Amino acid sequence: MQYDVLIVGAGSAGLSAALTLGRCLRRVLLADGGPPRNEASLGVHGFLSRDGIRPAELLRLGHEQLRPYETVEVQAVQIESITSQGRGFLATGHGTADDAPAHITARRVLLATGVSDILPPLPGFRELWGRGVLHCPYCHGWEVRRQPLAVYGQGRIVTGLALLVSRWSPDIVVVTNGPGHLTPNARRRLRRHKIGICEQPITRLVGAPNGSLQRIEFTDGSQLECVALFLHAAQHQRSPLAANLGVRMTSKGAIWVDAGMQTTITGLYAAGDTIPGTQQALLAAASGSRAAILINESLTREECPR
Ligand SMILES: Cc1cc2nc3c(=O)[nH]c(=O)nc-3n(C[C@H](O)[C@H](O)[C@H](O)COP(=O)(O)OP(=O)(O)OC[C@H]3O[C@@H](n4cnc5c(N)ncnc54)[C@H](O)[C@@H]3O)c2cc1C
Known part of the structure; x- marks a missing residue:
C-alpha cells in the first residue's frame, strides 16, 4: 500500500x-x-x-x-x-x-x-447564498442582530427555526411561499413571540451589490424589507x-x-x-x-x- x-x-x-x-x-x-x-x-x-x-x-x-x-x-x-x-x-x-x-x-x-445545500428554485436564493440568504443563526445571527429578518420554510421546520432566530432579532416574519402548513398551535407560538406570517408566494429576492438582502417581492405585488433570510436548506x-x-x-x-x-x-x-x-x-x-x-x-x- x-x-x-x-x-x-x-x-x-x-x-x-x-x-x-x-x-x-x-x-x-x-x-x-x-x-x-x-x-x-x-x-x-x-x-x-x-x-x-x-x-x-x-x-x-x-x-x-x-x-x-x-x-x-x-x-x-x-x-x-x-x-x-x-x-x-x-x-x-x-x-x-x-x-x-x-x-x-x-x-x-x-x-x-x-x-x-439544495436551495429553493426561486430567483435570488442561489445568488445571495451565504450573504443575504443564511443557513444558520449560530454562524451568522450575530452579524444581522436586531435587524428585520425573514425565515423561509413550511410547517414544523420553519416554526422551530423562526423561534430560534427570535433570539437574535425581535423583527421576524415567516415567509412560507404559499400555504405554510402551520398548525393552530404553531401559529399561536409564533404570534406569542410577535413573529409575523406571510403565506404569499414569492416572486424573487432582491439583493444589494454586496450580496446582502434588501427585500422579498411577492406575487401579489407586496414587498417585505429585510436584511437577511434564514432557511433550513x-x-x-x-x-x-x-x-x-x-x-x-x-x-x-x-x-x-x-x-x-x-x-x-x-x-x-x-x-x-x-x-x-x-x-x-x-x-x-x-x-x-x-x-x-x-x-x-x-x-x-x-x-x-x-
Ligand atoms: C454558506 C455557509 C456558511 C457557513 N458559515 C459557517 C460559519 O460561519 N461557521 C461555521 O462554523 N460553519 C459554517 N458553515 C458550516 C461549515 O461550512 C461546514 O460545517 C464545514 O465546511 C464542514 O467541513 P467539512 O470538512 O466536513 O466539509 P467541507 O468544508 O464541505 O469540505 C469537504 C471537501 O471535500 C471535497 N470533496 C468532495 N468530494 C470529493 C472527492 N470525491 N474527491 C476529493 N475531494 C472531494 C470538497 O471539494 C470540499 O473541499 C457554513 C456553511 C455554509 C453553507
Missing part, C-alpha cells in the same frame, strides 16, 4: 485529520477536490481564535501548517471510485488542475467529503462515493458511523458534515481529528498484534 491513510476532501475535517495523522508520522494522501461548502460566505464565525476569517484563508492556514509534516502529501485530485483491495483500498480519480489520472492504494480511507452528500460503496446511510442521508467513526465497511471512516450531528467548521475539524486518532489506533493494533 502506498499510503497508510487516504483522506478524501480537504475542508476543515480533512485538513484537521491530515494534521493529526502527520503528527503520528503516518503516510497520508490528502485528496483536495475543490472548494468547501461555505465557499460563498464572507467569514467563518464561531471558530475559536479564527472568528470571522474568510473560508479560503482558514483552509490556506490549514495547508500551510501541514508543510512541516513530510509524510503528508496533498494532491489536487477528485476521487471518483474506491474499491476494497486486499487489506486496504484502491482509489482512482483525476487531477483537478491537470486531469492526470490518479491511482492510490491505502490501508484506511477517511471520507471528509462534506455535503451540498435540504442537503445531500457532496460525493457519491459512500453511496457507490453501499455503506449504510441514516434516514436523513448522512453516512452512518459507529462509535469508532467507522462506516459499515471495515477500514472506511467518515468525519465532518458527512456524518450525523451539528454542522460547523470547528466541529468538523474536531471530528476529523478524532477520526484520525481512531484510525491511528486501529493501524497500531494491526502493526502490534498480541
Whole structure:
C-alpha cells in the first residue's frame, strides 16, 4: 500500500485529520477536490481564535501548517471510485488542475467529503447564498442582530427555526411561499413571540451589490424589507462515493458511523458534515481529528498484534 491513510476532501475535517495523522508520522494522501461548502460566505464565525476569517484563508492556514509534516502529501485530485483491495483500498480519480489520472492504494480511507445545500428554485436564493440568504443563526445571527429578518420554510421546520432566530432579532416574519402548513398551535407560538406570517408566494429576492438582502417581492405585488433570510436548506452528500460503496446511510442521508467513526465497511471512516450531528467548521475539524486518532489506533493494533 502506498499510503497508510487516504483522506478524501480537504475542508476543515480533512485538513484537521491530515494534521493529526502527520503528527503520528503516518503516510497520508490528502485528496483536495475543490472548494468547501461555505465557499460563498464572507467569514467563518464561531471558530475559536479564527472568528470571522474568510473560508479560503482558514483552509490556506490549514495547508500551510501541514508543510512541516513530510509524510503528508496533498494532491489536487477528485476521487471518483474506491474499491476494497486486499487489506486496504484502491482509489482512482483525476487531477483537478491537470486531469492526470490518479491511482492510490491505502490501508484506511477517511471520507471528509462534506455535503451540498439544495436551495429553493426561486430567483435570488442561489445568488445571495451565504450573504443575504443564511443557513444558520449560530454562524451568522450575530452579524444581522436586531435587524428585520425573514425565515423561509413550511410547517414544523420553519416554526422551530423562526423561534430560534427570535433570539437574535425581535423583527421576524415567516415567509412560507404559499400555504405554510402551520398548525393552530404553531401559529399561536409564533404570534406569542410577535413573529409575523406571510403565506404569499414569492416572486424573487432582491439583493444589494454586496450580496446582502434588501427585500422579498411577492406575487401579489407586496414587498417585505429585510436584511437577511434564514432557511433550513435540504442537503445531500457532496460525493457519491459512500453511496457507490453501499455503506449504510441514516434516514436523513448522512453516512452512518459507529462509535469508532467507522462506516459499515471495515477500514472506511467518515468525519465532518458527512456524518450525523451539528454542522460547523470547528466541529468538523474536531471530528476529523478524532477520526484520525481512531484510525491511528486501529493501524497500531494491526502493526502490534498480541
Ligand atoms: C454558506 C455557509 C456558511 C457557513 N458559515 C459557517 C460559519 O460561519 N461557521 C461555521 O462554523 N460553519 C459554517 N458553515 C458550516 C461549515 O461550512 C461546514 O460545517 C464545514 O465546511 C464542514 O467541513 P467539512 O470538512 O466536513 O466539509 P467541507 O468544508 O464541505 O469540505 C469537504 C471537501 O471535500 C471535497 N470533496 C468532495 N468530494 C470529493 C472527492 N470525491 N474527491 C476529493 N475531494 C472531494 C470538497 O471539494 C470540499 O473541499 C457554513 C456553511 C455554509 C453553507
